[in-house]
Amino acid sequence: MNDKSAESKAIAQTAVVRGGYAREILSNPLFKEIFIKLKGDLLNRFRSSELNDEGERSNIWREFRNLENIEKHLNKVLTDGALGTKTLSQMDKMKNVTGIKT
DSSP, X not given: OOHHHHHHHHHHHHHHHHHHHHHHHHHOHHHHHHHHHHHHHHHHHHHHSOTTOHHHXXXXXXXXHHHHHHHHHHHHXXXXXXXXXXXXXXXXXXXXXXXXXX
């Protein structure tokens, strides 16, 4: 196995492990409950804020965006893990077809 192949394999393996962690987090009932509660709390704060309270509404918007960014990043890690699994599978197929170790 050359250095490039070894590096690619290590990157894919790391992505798979991280993807597994992301899957566990995203499917965890407590995580889901917390995110639903936090989003609901932000919506309630927005509804009860004064129309002209731009500072409070901006803070709520930023907090909501931060929650979305956390979910987005976890979903990206999950997707990267799936791609890592596919990469490792392709590397194994290549090894079987060519006899070259990856």
